[in-house]
Structures are given as C-alpha cells and as structure tokens.
Amino acid sequence: MKLSYSLAAAALLLSAGFATAHEFKAGPLKIGHPWSRATPAGAKVGGGYLSIENTGSTADRLISVSVPFAARAEVHEMAVKDGVMTMRPLDQGVEVPAGAKVEFKPGGYHIMFMDLKQPLKQGEMMKGTLTFEKAGTVDVEFKVDSIAAKGGEGEHKGH
Numbered sequence: 001m002k003l004s005y006s007l008a009a010a011a012l013l014l015s016a017g018f019a020t021a022h023e024f025k026a027g028p029l030k031i032g033h034p035w036s037r038a039t040p041a042g043a044k045v046g047g048g049y050l051s052i053e054n055t056g057s058t059a060d061r062l063i064s065v066s067v068p069f070a071a072r073a074e075v076h077e078m079a080v081k082d083g084v085m086t087m088r089p090l091d092q093g094v095e096v097p098a099g100a101k102v103e104f105k106p107g108g109y110h111i112m113f114m115d116l117k118q119p120l121k122q123g124e125m126m127k128g129t130l131t132f133e134k135a136g137t138v139d140v141e142f143k144v145d146s147i148a149a150k151g152g153e154g155e156h157k158g159h
Helices: 002-019
Strands: 023-026 029-037 045-054 060-066 070-081 084-089 094-096 101-104 109-116 125-132 136-145
Touching: 023 136, 029 125, 045 060, 045 094, 045 136, 060 070, 094 101, 101 109
Parallel strands: 029 136
Antiparallel strands: 023 029, 029 045, 045 101, 045 109, 060 094, 060 125, 070 084, 070 109, 125 136
C-alpha cells in the first residue's frame, strides 16, 4: 500500500512540474501558456492566446508575432461596442504596463494566424516568435488544444 501512495505522490509532483513548464521569459516579461485551438482541414485562419506579465518597472509592448505555420500573424483585438462585435488588427501592438498582466484570450486580445499552411492539430506544439519593443524576441510554443477549447485554467494543467 505504501508503494502505491509513493507512486501517486511522485505522479502528482511530476504533473505539478509540468504545469509550470509551458512558460517563457523575455527579460522582465513572463509569457504564460501560449495555446491555440485545433482547426478543421481547409481552415485558413487560427487564433493564438497567452498571458504576458511584466514584472519590471517600465512598460513594454508586444509589437509583432511570427510563426512558420502561417503566412503571417497579427495582433488583434475583439470587442463589443453598442452590441456590435468588432475585430481589428492592432498595428502598434499591445502595451504591457509595468507590474501588470495582459491576457490574450477568446473575445479579447488575440493573435490571428492568417493563411495557415497546415491545419493545427490537437496535441501538437507549434513554434512561434514574439517580438517586444524593449525585451526583444522570445521563442515560444503554442499548445494546440481541442477545437472547442475555451482557454480555462483546467485546460492548461500539465502543459
């Protein structure tokens, strides 16, 4: 019986280690859990989501994203104004204030992967590069979740 408790404890410790393994750093910026939804065959666009926490004392700005699996990637914002949903590219990127955290999630800031070169398949890790005004570039991997993923914390346990 003691052996099974030991194995369960070891498994729990290993899974806790993996929960923080899907984070990246660029200077004072912590990029948390980049992810995307799986896309159906033939889809030409996909979305990317993540969090950026600025632990520094000066603001920074995500100015561009590049990925090898799409012709281009754009930083976008989705918003509802007067009952009308709009989506627009943010040519100047997104500011990440000092001491703040910015969430890229469905229905808000997000990254649009345009002219996909291949479908995004659940379980895959897709490489990308984020470019910041001050912190420079950081390579990340987007974890492809299910086509119905909503981006809840529970979906990113074990990344």
